[in-house]
Amino acid sequence: MRIAIVNDLSLAQAVLRRLVESAPGYSVAWTAMDGAEAVRRAAADVPDAILMDLVMPVMDGAEATRRIMAANPCPILIVTSSVGGNYSKVYEALGAGGLDATQTPTFGPGGAVQGGQAILDRLALLAQMKAKRPKSNAVHTGSSQPASLASPTLPLAPLLAIGASTGGPEAIAQVLAALGPQVPGPVIVVQHIAADFALGLAHWLQSRTRLSVIPARDEVEPIAGHVYVAATNDHLVLQPNGRFAYRQEPKTCPYRPSVDTFFQSLVTAWRRPGVAVLLTGMGNDGARGLGLLKDAGWHTIAQDKATCVVFGMPRAAAEIGAAVEVLPLDRIGNAVVSRLRELCEYPSGSRPTPSLL
Numbered sequence: 029m030r031i032a033i034v035n036d037l038s039l040a041q042a043v044l045r046r047l048v049e050s051a052p053g054y055s056v057a058w059t060a061m062d063g064a065e066a067v068r069r070a071a072a073d074v075p076d077a078i079l080m081d082l083v084m085p086v087m088d089g090a091e092a093t094r095r096i097m098a099a100n101p102c103p104i105l106i107v108t109s110s111v112g113g114n115y116s117k118v119y120e121a122l123g124a125g126g127l128d129a130t131q132t133p134t135f136g137p138g139g140a141v142q143g144g145q146a147i148l149d150r151l152a153l154l155a156q157m158k159a160k161r162p163k164s165n166a167v168h169t170g171s172s173q174p175a176s177l178a179s180p181t182l183p184l185a186p187l188l189a190i191g192a193s194t195g196g197p198e199a200i201a202q203v204l205a206a207l208g209p210q211v212p213g214p215v216i217v218v219q220h221i222a223a224d225f226a227l228g229l230a231h232w233l234q235s236r237t238r239l240s241v242i243p244a245r246d247e248v249e250p251i252a253g254h255v256y257v258a259a260t261n262d263h264l265v266l267q268p269n270g271r272f273a274y275r276q277e278p279k280t281c282p283y284r285p286s287v288d289t290f291f292q293s294l295v296t297a298w299r300r301p302g303v304a305v306l307l308t309g310m311g312n313d314g315a316r317g318l319g320l321l322k323d324a325g326w327h328t329i330a331q332d333k334a335t336c337v338v339f340g341m342p343r344a345a346a347e348i349g350a351a352v353e354v355l356p357l358d359r360i361g362n363a364v365v366s367r368l369r370e371l372c373e374y375p376s377g378s379r380p381t382p383s384l385l
Contacts, residue, residue, distance in 0.1 A: 030057035030068065033065040034092065035081040035132075044079055044107065047144040058220065068114070070100045077154055079180075080126065082108035082117055090121035092142060097125030097195070097337050103154050103310065107132050107147060118225065123198025125337040127154070127310065129225055134165065142215070147221045148221070156282040161242045170384025185213030185252050186371040187302035188364060189294060189321075191287030193220040195311025195337025197229060199357055201236035204255060206361020209238040212372050213302065215248035216266075218258045218281055218290045226259040233257065240363040240374050260286040265293035283313040291317025303367050304336035305360060308336040311343065312344035319350035329353045329360055356372075 031054055033044045043099065048054045057075035060066040064087040066078070080094070082089040093104050104127035108114070118129050132146035192200055196219045196275055204215070207279050221229055227243055233255065234241040243259035249271045250256050258264040263273040263286045278289070291304060291314060304321045306314045308331055322328045330342035330351035335358070345351045355363055 029054050029076040029151065031055070031058045031076040031151070032059070032066070032069065032075040034060045034063065034078060034084070034089070035057050036061050036084040037081075040081070040109070040132055043135055043141055045149075046139075046335060047133055048079075051148055051151070063087030063089055063095075066092045066097075067095045070096045070102070074100045074102050077103040077105060077151060079107045080104050080121070081132075082106055082114055082121060082129075088117065090117050090126075093121045093126050094124035097290065099214055101125070101338065103194075104125050105130065105147065105150055113229045115232060119197045119229060120134075122221070122229075123195060123201070123316045125195045127194050128220070128222055130222065150222075153282045153284075185301060186368055187213045187250070187298050188215045188368065189291060189296070189302065189304045190215065190217045190307065191219075191291065191305070191309075191310065191314040191317075191332075191341070192217075192307035193283070193287075193313065193338070193341060194254070195308040196220070197232065198329065199335075199337075201233055202357055203307070203361045203364065204233060204239060204241075204379045207237070207239065207365060209220035211239065211253060213252045215239065215255040216250060216258075216264075216290070217255060218285050218287045219262055220285070220287075220313070223259065223261045224256060230259070231256040246273055247271050253304070258290070260285070263289040265290060266297040266326065267293075268297050270297065273304055281313075283311060287314035288317040291321055294321050295324050301327070301371060303327045303329065303364050305329045305331075305364065306342050306345050307331045307357075308338055309341035309359075310338045313339050314341050315344035315348055315350055319348055322350055322352060327352055327371070329355055329363060331360065 031048045035041050051384050054250050060069050062084045072152050080089045104126050106126045109132040123367050130146045136142035239255050241255040244256040260274050261284050262276050267273050304326050306318050328351050330345045332354050333339040335356045
């Protein structure tokens with residue numbers, strides 16, 4: 029993989045170069061001292077990934093990420109020494125298309141790189157994601173009615189499930205803002221993000237919505253009016269008893285936490301149709317799970333190409349027919365509100381057929 033390094037500190041560039049070149053098959057494509065230079069370099073030579081600093085002169089990492097993803101998209105990992113003190117900038121960069129965020133490594137005794145394993149792990153995941161392609165085979169059962177409705181233990185409220193990856197924080201924030209101060213059921217968000225930043229994401233989303241946003245915790249039962257954010261490097265699931273749990277399996281899944289794993293758990297654990305939304309993201313995670321939810325009677329929505337930072341996950345869902353609707357981002361929130369109202373009024377998930385007599 030050819031990796032570009034963007035950092036205004038020569039020492040940080042040297043550390044990152046040594047880290048990249050220590051991994052077999054990795055090389056440095058180019059370096060830049062600020063965001064503006066990075067935008068120019070990316071236009072002339074698109075690398076396999078960019079290690080992007082956050083705080084720089086001329087143009088910061090968030091703006092550079094936004095411009096590169098708009099003109100010459102490629103995976104961008106935010107690497108900065110000031111993550112903790114710049115949470116708002118971190119999530120601005122992630123919303124603009126940054127794939128993830130991590131701390132800048134340092135030189136240790138003898139010139140060894142310290143704190144660089146998180147970057148190498150994320151680059152390895154990128155290599156895995158690059159090797160994967162969306163499957164074209166359909167995943168639906170063909171069932172026109174949700175078999176789960178036969179259960180006598182229907183939850184009292186429809187659930188809203190949201191999955192996202194690259195560019196997701198801003199897209200999620202816009203959907204949550206459109207929901208208003210009340211929703212009839214719980215809202216659960218699965219965003220591809222390292223556990224180190226999941227709590228910060230919940231705090232950042234709280235500033236964008238009037239709903240209560242909290243991390244999803246083991247053995248907690250989601251309740252209406254709250255937004256729960258997947259908060260570990262393991263996969264969030266909903267158990268048959270209606271409570272959250274985290275699972276390591278599938279260990280081979282390159283997407284953590286996995287949207288597919290969570291969506292699939294809802295098919296049996298939440299025995300009433302709800303609404304599932306798949307937003308911008310790289311790869312195909314969530315497509316299969318969205319299809320299974322559609323077959324179980326859920327109303328499924330995918331973000332359209334024009335408003336996605338990366339039209340990967342929603343495209344995979346659209347290609348297999350997993351989405352009932354494919355909508356621009358600014359229409360998804362209102363569509364969710366409308367459908368949730370219908371599901372409260374008509375619990376079976378569909379309006380009764382008007383009498384012709």
